[in-house]
Amino acid sequence: MRLRRVFADLPLAAGAVLPLPQGPAQHLVRVLRAKPGDALVMFNGRGGEFAARVESLRRNEVTVRVGEPHPVERESPLDTTLLQGIARGDKMDQILQKATELGVTRVIPVVTVHGNVRLDADAARRRQQHWQGVVIAACEQCGRNRVPEVGPAISLAAALAAVQASLRVLMVPDDGAPALQSLLATGSPESPCAIAFLVGPEGGLAPGEIQAARESGFVPCRLGPRVLRTETAALTVLAALQFNFGDLGAPR
Numbered sequence: 001m002r003l004r005r006v007f008a009d010l011p012l013a014a015g016a017v018l019p020l021p022q023g024p025a026q027h028l029v030r031v032l033r034a035k036p037g038d039a040l041v042m043f044n045g046r047g048g049e050f051a052a053r054v055e056s057l058r059r060n061e062v063t064v065r066v067g068e069p070h071p072v073e074r075e076s077p078l079d080t081t082l083l084q085g086i087a088r089g090d091k092m093d094q095i096l097q098k099a100t101e102l103g104v105t106r107v108i109p110v111v112t113v114h115g116n117v118r119l120d121a122d123a124a125r126r127r128q129q130h131w132q133g134v135v136i137a138a139c140e141q142c143g144r145n146r147v148p149e150v151g152p153a154i155s156l157a158a159a160l161a162a163v164q165a166s167l168r169v170l171m172v173p174d175d176g177a178p179a180l181q182s183l184l185a186t187g188s189p190e191s192p193c194a195i196a197f198l199v200g201p202e203g204g205l206a207p208g209e210i211q212a213a214r215e216s217g218f219v220p221c222r223l224g225p226r227v228l229r230t231e232t233a234a235l236t237v238l239a240a241l242q243f244n245f246g247d248l249g250a251p252r
Contacts, residue, residue: 004032005041005049005140006064007147012042012050016066023133025062028054040064043139045147047073074143076103078246079194083159084234085112085201086119091231093134100138100148102238103246107135108162109153114203124153156209160216165196170218171237172210173227177220180237184244195241199234 006024020028028034036054042064043049051067082099086092086109096107109131111119119127131150139147154162169183198205198213205213214220223236242248 003039003041004028004034005043005143006052007043007045007136007140010044012044012066012069014050014066014068017055018064018066020062020064022060026060028062029057029060034062042066043145045139045145047071047145049145073145075146076105076242076246076248078103078105078242079165080105080238080241080246081163081165081194081196082107082234082238083110083156083163083196083198084108085110085199085205085230086115086117086153087201087230088116091202091229092117092131095231095234096131096134096150097138098235099238100135100144101142102235102248103144103242104148104238106149106151107131108151108159110156110159110198111153112156112201112203112209113206115201116203117201119153128152156212159198160213160218163196163216165194167193167195168213168216168218169195169197169237170210170213170220171197171199171233172220172222173204174220174222177222180221180223180240183219183221184240193245195245197234197237197241199230199237202230 008020008024010018034054034057036057038054040052041049042052048069048071050069052064055063055065082104084095084107099107128150135148135150198218223233228236
């Protein structure tokens, strides 16, 4: 049976006996039904993972004994930044979860003209915490030991200014735009680079937003003859990037 993986923002070291933070402790007790002596794999997002065992368990209080470290890494060699127009409901959670599985490095939630999600300061802070939790859970499931950063929801102008990438891609449902495949064919799979890609929300990007992205160095591309939903587009682009420049399909 596959060992349970647990993220905890703690200074992990062999031999340490540590109380878990409330979140992972409750998950172990209420969801995973853990018992004293159960084996775990722990990671803190700083690289590598540790063998561990449940030392004691009382209600929602869990103490673990940390074992030997394993310096394994499962990160893609490709640095990817997803600028994602904020999607409604669980669509955003789905994008974050699957993008984490596909090796995204960081996600910047973007407030756009046609986006239907409007957040005040408190709601934005709570949503960012929730989104970061979605990413952590995805790391626990997929085996990643480094947690992608989910930034705060910011304007498109701020997101464009924050991007540092050698290749910048803007996804548009425009028959006149070059296909993503043709753009990727001009790259070098032997030389992984930093790539940023911008995907609009359900309502797409406004003409002014597309122009602003182009002026910031983003190259418009399309994904084929069909119009993809925002959650499909983001994951399709990331899969294509990982296949061409990253480690998707690489031998283990």
